[in-house]
Amino acid sequence: MEVNNTIFDPTFETIMTTTKYSLDPSEDKTQENHLDLVILISKATLMGFIVLCALFGNLLVIVSVMRHRKLRVITNYFVVSLALADMLVAIFAMTFNASVEISGRWLFGYFMCDVWNSLDVFxxxxxxLHLCCISVDRYYAIVQPLDYPLIMTNMRLGTMLSVVWCSPTVMSFLPIFAGWYTTDSHLNWRKSNPNLCSFRVNKVYAVISSSVSFWVPGMIMIAMYYKIYREADRQERMLYRSKVAAALLNKHLQINGISAGLAGLPPPEPLPEEPPITSSSKMKRERKAARTLGIIMSAFLACWLPFFLWYLITALCDSCESGQIVTAVVFWVGYLNSALNPLIYAYFNREFRAAFRKTLESCCSIFGPATDLRQRKQDLVPSNASSEIHVQRAY
Incomplete structure (x- = not known):
């Protein structure tokens, strides 16, 4: 035993010394603090970026539609209302969630927890529901274009927007403030933990609220856009066939005219220029609008589908628990949709893109000194050129 101690003691001492310096508690704690700080800054930066994009992007949509008469069509009034809803999501839902993610606790009390959950659901x-209304509007505009002005009147527009803004209160404020959305045990837990704000729902509310808020409207939108796609494809084929038929008829008439010896006749008087056919251009515009709004709907479903799947699974499965990271990701992927819509408008819609550019240029012109200097330089060039012209004329 003595020999064994003599042989292995130095090695044991070396191992303990190495362990002491490599796993120093203070150094390990410092590294953890640095890592936590980096994660916190990254989260705050990403959340702040999403909030700012949602605020200013949707504000740009509203201002552009109000400033440019060309964008003041019925569909874009739904778009403006949707942009307002997305701005309010950024103000009332994202900011509260960001405060929880950054501070690690709820800072605003028991009552405001119910307010936040209600606004989030609302x-x-x-x-x-806005996107559902937009899909119905596009359906009538493309499938029944002649009846569209009679169907989509200002009165119907106001009624649809009123229903969209008022009906969600039945699924948000009423059951949440009445306590119908959750279990008695969760209500008691909340009273004993005022610094935490979690939204744990019972099974009945989870099924009904997700069906009303997502699944049923989502299925309606998918059905509408499928019919729109089929109708747009049919109109495209009909337009192509009519162009081919017109070209063949024109060729046939030319051949018959030459064979009948009409070349020696005096040429007919030129017909007045026909106005451009607006039906085909209107169909193209409607198809582009439908494509843009279809992309918006797809982005919405892609952003909110993970949340509602998580929402149903955690509510219906008692043994299914999700970590804090998963909960934060599904919430913020859903919030991301509020910042994506203006980017989709700007990228896929030429009219919105031009309106955005003009609106931003007019906003930048407010900051005057730099633009004034450039304008003065530009004003000097024509004056010099004009003086040279006068000199040349004099000679």
């Missing part, structure tokens, strides 16, 4: 439902 605005997400308002957004998807």
């Amino acid at each position: 605005f997400s439902t308002v957004s998807i």
Whole structure:
């Protein structure tokens, strides 16, 4: 035993010394603090970026539609209302969630927890109902274009927007403030933990609220856009066939005219120029609008589908628990949709893109000194050129 101690003691001492310096508690704690700080800064930066994009992007949509008469069509009034809802999501839902993610606790008390949960449910439902209305509007504009002005009147527009903004209160404020959305044990837990704000729902409320807020409107939108796609494809084929038939008829008439010896006749008087056919251009515009709004709907479903799947699974499965990271990701992927819509408008819609550019240029012109200097330089060039012209004329 003595020999063994003599042989292995130095090695044991070396191992303990190495362990002491490599796993120093203070150094390990410092590294953890640095890592936590980096994660916190990254989260705050990403959340702040999403909030700012949602605020200013949707504000740009509203201002552009109000400033440019060309964008003041019925569909874009739904778009403006949707942009307002997305701005309110950024103000009332994202900011509260960001404060929880950054501070690690709820800072605003028991009552405001109910307010936040109600606003969160309310605005997400308002957004998807807007997209449902837009899909119905596009359906009538493309499938029944002649009846569209009679169907989509200003009165019907106001009625649809009123229903969209008022009906979600039945699924948000009423059951949440009445306590119908959750279990008695969760209500008691909340009273004993005022610094935490979690939204744990019972099974009945989970099924009904997700169906009303997401699944049923989502299925309606998918059905509408499928019919729109089929009709747009049919109109495209009909337009192509009519162009081919007109070209063949023109060729046939030319051949018959030459064979009948009409070349020696005096040429007929030129017919007045026909106005451009607006039906085909209107169909193209409607198809582009439908494509843009279809992309918006797809982005909405892609952003909110993970949340509602998580929402149903955690509510219906008692043994299914999700970590804090998963909960934060599904919430913020859903919130991301409020910042994506203006980017989709700017990228896929030429009229919105031009309106955005003009609106931003007019906003930048407010900051005057730099633009004034450039304008003065530009004003000097024509004056010099004009003086040279006068000199040349004099000679």
